[in-house]
Amino acid sequence: MKKIKIKVNGKVKLIAKNTNLANLVHILRIPLKKVAIELNQEIVDKKKLKKINLKKNDKVEIVHFIGGG
Numbered sequence: 001m002k003k004i005k006i007k008v009n010g011k012v013k014l015i016a017k018n019t020n021l022a023n024l025v026h027i028l029r030i031p032l033k034k035v036a037i038e039l040n041q042e043i044v045d046k047k048k049l050k051k052i053n054l055k056k057n058d059k060v061e062i063v064h065f066i067g068g069g
Helices: 021-027 046-051
Strands: 003-008 011-016 035-039 059-064
Touching: 021 035, 021 046, 021 059
Parallel strands: 003 059
Antiparallel strands: 003 011, 035 059
16 A cells, blocks of 8 residues: 655654555544644635545644633
């Protein structure tokens, strides 16, 4: 299986070539309700995660929401 390099929160990751954003979130075990996802400096609509295939050198930032008072 062919792998590609992407960056997730600044760290290089090797993933399968046909991985989409929904698969990546699942692999990383991230609860979707508590995060915002940015791909190459653009916020991604969570409804479109399955349609967005990751490409070589993509930069993904996953930001967790933290409640506070």
